[in-house]
Amino acid sequence: MDIHPIRTEKDYDAALAEIERLWGSKRRTPNGDRLDVLLILVESYEAKNHPIDPPDPVDAIKFRMEQMNLTRKDLEPLIGPRGRVAEVI
Structure with a gap:
């Protein structure tokens, strides 16, 4: 199978290229196992x-609101009255 640890960015880039080439391979085949x-x-x-820090919770809520075209009023059934929504956001 000739696979080795990924230690450098060059190794990482090569592994990503190989993954792209193998993407869609059937499971339990040599290519699928690789x-x-x-x-x-x-x-x-x-x-x-390349760790990814978790998002700020308030920013995550605002992002989701924007994606779903929600207003603060739409959050009231989930969070509570208008004052509570204002505290959270």
């Missing part, structure tokens, strides 16, 4: 070298 292993290696490398 894809599974590469995905695990890339996930591990990204967690260590």
Whole structure:
């Protein structure tokens, strides 16, 4: 199978290119197995070298409101009266 740990950005880029090539491979085939292993290696490398901080909760709510075209009034059944919504947002 000739797979090795991802230690550098060059290794990472090569693994991503290989994943793209293998994407859609059937499970439990040599290519499917290779894809599974590469995905695990890339996930591990990204967690260590490219961590993503969780969003600020208020920013996440505002983002979702914008996506769903919601107003503060729309949040009242979920959060509570207008004053409570104002406290949260």
